[in-house]
Amino acid sequence: MSVLSHKIIAFSLLTFLLYIHRVHAQHFILNFSDEDFHNGFDSNSTEDGSNTDNFGQTESKSDQDLDPGSWRPILELDDLVVNPALTLYYSSLKKMVLAASKGNISLMEEAVTQLNASASAGDPHAQSVMGFVYGMGNDTGEAWRQIVSATSFFG
CATH class of the missing domain: 1.20.5 (Single alpha-helices involved in coiled-coils or other helix-helix interfaces)
Structure with missing residues (x-):
């Protein structure tokens, strides 16, 4: 060898x-x-050990109740019952995902404008996404052009 x-x-x-x-x-x-x-x-105990997993909760909660700002309604085809106060937030997130996948800069800027309006109204989920947006480049047009052009080849 x-x-x-x-x-x-x-x-x-x-x-x-x-x-x-x-x-x-x-x-x-x-x-x-x-x-x-x-x-x-x-080891021969008759006590059922399944009660330790309940942690005092008797009813199960839906995913929407556990995380109301989830992106799940955006990514799934069926429309879940969404809080009407979050309509602007979900609309702007849909535009953001579409803009990133298509490489559409103007649609991305429109989505950021809507997110900014929702964040200014006090929506904590929109504020979180705006924190991400500012971290990616302060929502300037040139920064979005770089981000969108970098992600558009995935779509």
């Missing part, structure tokens, strides 16, 4: 061993209460 093939085999073996070592090196913590130590560890 040549020197190159030995190097390839050694590198492959080293990579495999490092991967196996990483898989087996997981840390974990066991959390026992004082009650567990006093009552003992009876």
Whole structure:
């Protein structure tokens, strides 16, 4: 065998061993209460352990209730029941995603203008997206041209 093939085999073996070592090196913590130590560890217990996952909640909440500013209604085809106060926010996000995928700078600027209006009205989700927008280049036309041209090849 040549020197190159030995190097390839050694590198492959080293990579495999490092991967196996990483898989087996997981840390974990066991959390026992004082009650567990006093009552003992009876594996034949009749108590159902599923009640520990409830954390005091009796009813499940929808995704929309848990995260009202989610982008999920934008990305899914079916329109979910959306809070009417967030209509401008969702409209501007749809325009932003469309502008980024099509490479349309004027549509992106229109979406940012709508987002800015929604953020100025006090919508915390729009304020969060505007923070992202300002972090990407202070919503100047040149910065958006660079961003849109960089992402338009994905569409």
